[in-house]
Amino acid sequence: MAVQKSYEEINEKIRKGEAVVVTAEEVIGIVAEKGYEKAAREIDVVTTGTFGPMCSSGAFINFGHSNPRIKMKKVWLNGVEAYSGIAAVDAYIGAAQVAENDPENKVFPGRFVYGGGHVIHDLVAGKEIRLEATAYGTDCYPNRKVDTIITLDDVNDAFLFNPRNAYQNYNCAINLGDRTLYTYMGILKPHVGNASYGTAGQLSPLLNDPYYRTIGIGTRIFLGGGIGYVAWNGTQHHPNVLRGDNGVPMATAGTLSLIGDLKGMDPDWLVGLSYIGYGATMAVGVGIPIPILDEEMLRYTAVKDEDIFCPIVDYNEQYPYSKPMDLGLANFKELKSGRVTINGKSVVTTPQSSYPRARKIAEILKQWIMKGEFELTQPVAAIPSADADIVFKSIPDRNPNGLTNGRNKR
């Protein structure tokens, strides 16, 4: 009889401490030894992990009120601006925001030593953070200025809410030009001097559930060292792309929007990053458990680096100016070996995502589940999959003359 397991059956095993949990790396060897069917029968959960720069991340914070009360118009945390166009003492600190006094790229390439990702890391590390806010003052909120020191313990709420994380596959970046480029994929040396790549390959969450059969809205996950949930599909979610026979996309495809309590997280898994010439961002640790509901799920989780391909993209002209080019695909196993062949030339590869840390996340999540501390959740709704009809849009180029930003319309 074919293998069929329900979420409840798997959770019952987790509660009893009987669940068989392996990482997305370990499952490969088990399948090679026992075959798909036997492995699917034996394994209940496969854990995945990824740890790399994810710019579309940030945290909502509610600071509580000053006395007198304040309706914050502008907010800075350690000199990095947070968005405060929401309720009086709520703000959103974005990972990619650079410090107010940062010299940016005025002297090229800029260093971007401190940004929103660093603020979030420092908050989670329990460090003292300078909070500055200005306001115009109202009858209900008379205060116009706050300048104080806070820690994560002092705020009412702080939760990570990342609009786009865990990209399912990513570009392999090269530079066809003749000067060094400083990009979000790191330094790209001229004349294809190196090839930069992201994602954790065979360990990466969405590459192990390519059609999002078990990862959906409400899925409980490892996020930043604590517990988080899938809130929605991520921005730029584009599942209807070219896929291999194994279902794995051969282009940037699915993404996830993730949410979780910052107060339960760990600074080791939320690390501020500085990309020379580009800006500040944050490395986010994400781990997603995949229930082996049947043999099909087991087959997906057994995906190997050699079965994963990503598009080679030029960051001199193709990417910045959206020029159509076809530079072929790079294989993930080759990328991880340290050299890849592009146009007959052997090129050094530069990783952006930390494979050892991805491996550790999958291992931590495995331990949580084996100890019965972490149960799986069935998604409350699915996110759009490969049969969706999503069109990837760009900003329309229209003449704004005569429009009045909506003011006169009322």
Next chain:
Amino acid sequence: MKNKLVCYFSAAQSEQPIIYRLIKNYDLVINILKADINPQKEGYLVVELEGDKESYEAGTRFMASLGVIMEPLSESIVWNEKTCIQCGACASFCPTEALEMDRESMEVSFHNDRCVVCGMCLECCPTRAINLHFEIKEAV
């Protein structure tokens, strides 16, 4: 000629406009890399001195005559393992494999003996886990 030097000087010497003289009288190009002068006005300067051989030698003789102790700069790269997130970007830029990635574990390690202090890793490390360390003596 172009050299990086650490110049140690005492309180009396720091009263002298040494850098001004080096530029004006000896026509040297001076780039101050680091300086630390304490309230007693003792301290050190890390400078890059550039000029033709004759001016360079005359300039350094001038400093020696004032009692300034000069030593060639020794720099070293310090890899902070605790800050490193093991992405491995540095290893792909390191020309001498001093920063090396093990392909099995995908972990980075640093071998000081192979490092030529080119500084490429300082630019590409997103966590800024790699620092340039100037070796400066405690006191003279």
